[in-house]
Amino acid sequence: MKLLVCVSKTPDTTAKISFNAENTEFNAQGVTFIMNPYDEWYALVRAVELKEKHGGTVTLVNVGGADNDAVIRKGLAIGADDAIRVDMPSGSSLNVAKQIAAVAKDGGYDIVFCGKETIDYNGSEIGGMVAELCDLPFISYASSLEMDGTNATIARDIEGGKEVVEVATPFVVSAAKGMAEQRIPNMRGIMQARRKPIKVVPAVDAANASTIVGYEMPPAKAECKMIDPENMEELVRLLHEEAKVI
């Protein structure tokens, strides 16, 4: 099986979120970047598990500059065989998806994996876009995936429950919690990763259809009102009369 895993780079979950003086750009100063947890913990690890069980190869694809190579190396250390980096500063989701779709079409993969969303822009769009551009079925928010020959059985998260679907390869899937367990790369993996190839390819021509023009911080919360633990009637009254939520 040929598996392609889309990986992106995001600020660490504890990173302080701030912007430049004009509030038009994310301030990356002092921020540690990681592989998007959904891409790493769920999509990539499941792809590596499938390779271990059924044979095949796992290729990573990332759209970005050379400063993304550290994140890509981590993916190689976790167990991917090789990587393709489309050399382009990040763009709108549709632009990025067009880059990934070009790679996906070119490689003839059986499954294209991505995370359910990135923890920075929280878009959850890339998987569906790549699927449409490649005319493939797309299963979003998958919490399990089992292969039987070329047929997959996938559970996907829906409102208040799960839906189990069947689909034949090739397809695109976005991975949510439950798909796999986080793997910490071992020393051997890290050593091997250094020798695995990262192929850099030029971007295909595509425009940005949307742009972020500004950022703001959420409105600050008013001071927390402390309630006497002996007087829960008071809390109920405030929720009803002041906050008007019950």
Place this chain on the structure above:
Amino acid sequence: MSVLVFAEQQGGELKKAAFEAVTYGKKTADVLGVDCKALVLGSASNAAELGKYGAAEVLTVSDASLDGFDGSVYTSAIAQAAEAAGASVVVLMHSAKGKDLVGRLAAKMDAGSAPGVNQLPTNDGAFRVKKNVFSGKAIAEIEISSANKVISVMGNSFQPEATGADAPVNELSVSLPAARISVKSVDKVTGSVPLPEAELVVSAGRGMKGPENWNIIEEMADILGAATACSRPVADIHWRPHHEHVGQTGVAIRPNLYFAIGISGAIQHLAGVNSSKVIVVINKDPEAPFFKAADYGVCADLFDVVPKLNEALKKFKAGA
């Protein structure tokens, strides 16, 4: 030109989130000076009611291939309806289906997109909308410059506003591709309120000491008609099911009221819940970071306070 809203039905009926989306679509149409139309895939007994929330016309597509959910079939139906309605702006709900469709439809229509918006577009020539980013730690303003635009609207951001009368419902004939995804089973948690759409949420963390103590949390959720949620470690050690895990790496929610009981308020937890309108924190540690994000706080042992709170809520419900 018009704005087309894909109003999702559930089991043959439109629910509140669909009315919210159409209210949003109508207001967006007003900003753009065009009309608003709604699309229902499958049938909904109350489809005409979308007119009250601003749809000038309701289009429906009934086709057996829409019974199971395959995003490419839905995308094809919505794109054809947008064409028929002369719509260059399509509004989806930011639901499980909406999140699945937003990217696919944007690619199909070669449209700029904004998933999970929570404010109306600007009204100054440019089309700009806002959405939460960095898991709720900031808000981004996105400008969509392409002719076609696809956005999905966050649940519970807009209250449905009924002003008009029922709209005409017209069946649209479209040609749909064959489904490639077949649905084998749908397993919904029955009897309880689904978390992503809940207006009231009672959530508890490691401070509960063990799964056997959750009866007081479930009792509270019962009294309030609330959904239950939990912190990540609680789901990881299997005290509670995974679908209850909220936060940056779990479900992101924005209920009207969020009770955080025995949860410390780690940044990754806050990221998924800090858009809640009102937050109540019960924690015995006065230094718990959650108090900084709370509207109301009770600093005490939860095993003392929650039963008392439940009694007070019962009394309130009996009187209300």
